Amino acid sequence: xxxxxxxxxxxxxxxxxxxxxxxxxxxxxxxxxxxxxxxxxxxxxxxxxxxxxxxxxxxxxxxxxxxxxxxxxxxxxxxxxxxxxxxxxxxxxxxxxxxxxxxxxxxxxxxxxxxxxxxxxxxxxxxxxxxxxxxxxxxxxxxxxxxxxxxxx
Amino acid sequence: xxxxxxxxxxxxxxxxxxxxxxxxxxxxxxxxxxxxxxxxxxxxxxxxxxxxxxxxxxxxxxxxxxxxxxxxxxxxxxxxxxxxxxxxxxxxxxxxxxxxxxxxxxxxxxxxxxxxxxxxxxxxxxxxxxxxxxxxxxxxxxxxxxxxxxxxx
Numbered sequence: 001x002x003x004x005x006x007x008x009x010x011x012x013x014x015x016x017x018x019x020x021x022x023x024x025x026x027x028x029x030x031x032x033x034x035x036x037x038x039x040x041x042x043x044x045x046x047x048x049x050x051x052x053x054x055x056x057x058x059x060x061x062x063x064x065x066x067x068x069x070x071x072x073x074x075x076x077x078x079x080x081x082x083x084x085x086x087x088x089x090x091x092x093x094x095x096x097x098x099x100x101x102x103x104x105x106x107x108x109x110x111x112x113x114x115x116x117x118x119x120x121x122x123x124x125x126x127x128x129x130x131x132x133x134x135x136x137x138x139x140x141x142x143x144x145x146x147x148x149x150x151x152x153x
Numbered sequence: 154x155x156x157x158x159x160x161x162x163x164x165x166x167x168x169x170x171x172x173x174x175x176x177x178x179x180x181x182x183x184x185x186x187x188x189x190x191x192x193x194x195x196x197x198x199x200x201x202x203x204x205x206x207x208x209x210x211x212x213x214x215x216x217x218x219x220x221x222x223x224x225x226x227x228x229x230x231x232x233x234x235x236x237x238x239x240x241x242x243x244x245x246x247x248x249x250x251x252x253x254x255x256x257x258x259x260x261x262x263x264x265x266x267x268x269x270x271x272x273x274x275x276x277x278x279x280x281x282x283x284x285x286x287x288x289x290x291x292x293x294x295x296x297x298x299x300x301x302x303x304x305x306x
Contacts, residue, residue: 016203018210026201048179050169051244052303057171058245059216066212091204091255092211097248102303150205150255 005031006039006071009078011086014146019067028060030067032111034075041068041111049105056103061137064111065097065127069141072113073123077145090143091150093122103129103136113141121145158184159192159224162231164239167299172220181213183220185264187228194221194264202258209256214290217264218250218280222294225266226276230298243296244303246275256282256289266294274298 007020007030015021020030032039041064049060073090103109110130117124122144129137160173160183168174173183185192194217202213226243256262263283270277275297282290 014205016206018202018204019212021203024201024203026199046179048177049171050174050177051171052167052242052299053169055303057216058248059172059212059219062215062219062248062250063210063212066215089205092252094252095211095215095248095250097215099245099247102244146205150208 006034006075006087007031007067009087010074010089014086014089017067019063020071028063028067030064030071032068032071032075032113034072037114039068039072039075039111039113042108043111044108045105047105054105056105056109058097058099061099061103061129062095062097062139064109064129065137065139066092066095066141068111068113069095069125069127069139070143072115072125072127073141073143076115077123089146090123091146093142093144096140098138099136100138101134101136103131107131109136159187159228159240160184160220162240163227163242167239167242170220172216173224181216181220183217183224185221185224185228185266187225190267192221192225192228192266195261196264197261198258200258207258209258209262211250211252214252214256214282215248215250215292217262217282218290218292219245219248219294221264221266222248222278222280222292223296225268225278225280226294226296229268230276242299243276244299246295246297249293251291252289253291254287254289256284260284262289
């Protein structure tokens with residue numbers, strides 16, 4: 001298993017994602033680490049990632065669910081993350097986010113994700129976001145291998 | 154009916170949202186216009202809002218669905234948007250986004266939303282995002298009036 005974040009195993013030309021691409025200087029740089037069963041990440045929203053005073057913006061939370069979920073699918077579908085071979089890139093077919101409790105701004109968030117279902121080539125990933133030890137967000141990502149048509153642009 | 158975007162009718166102290174707050178200098182500044190039945194918005198993603206080359210990042214699209222959906226709920230639940238009275242603020246209880254087709258980067262996106270269901274105090278809003286005349290994203294937002302506990306921070 002690699003020590004690297006999953007996103008550092010994506011091919012260079014597919015690493016521009018605003019949420020997690022290492023080649024996007026303006027992005028969020030979500031980094032997911034896979035232990036063979038579960039993926040974990042930590043992220044501290046910036047002050048501008050506000051919804052109303054004191055709370056994190058839902059679109060940012062949805063973005064974290066998205067990138068962490070897709071990384072979990074790539075890691076679970078992929079190899080042992082050991083070699084230099086780029087990891088197959090997944091994309092999001094659908095995203096579902098339930099805001100269980102408001103998420104406080106100004107603290108580090110903890111993300112956890114696991115694959116819960118395999119549907120032909122798609123993987124369903126359950127994601128949780130915790131703050132101060134409590135689950136604030138439950139998400140589900142349906143992730144699919146990136147279609148070859150998307151490589152052509 | 155007001156000529157102003159719905160988000161310009163939120164109270165000043167509730168207008169910091171990263172997605173649509175007029176008081177957030179770093180934000181996306183989504184502006185939704187309500188015609189009494191439907192809310193419309195236009196948004197051109199920035200070059201850094203990339204997923205893989207040529208396509209818009211899903212987290213950004215989810216953010217657009219979120220802010221436009223919540224604005225639609227506020228407008229539909231609210232008054233005639235005519236006066237100076239601030240519009241009641243809604244928050245997102247849940248968000249569901251289906252990426253029907255990849256969304257090309259570099260073009261203006263069109264957003265449309267309608268209330269499809271009223272559940273006690275919650276409103277369900279269906280949102281579509283179009284690019285080049287085609288629906289790329291279908292979203293659903295369950296929006297609820299902002300709990301008073303969130304005003305206290």
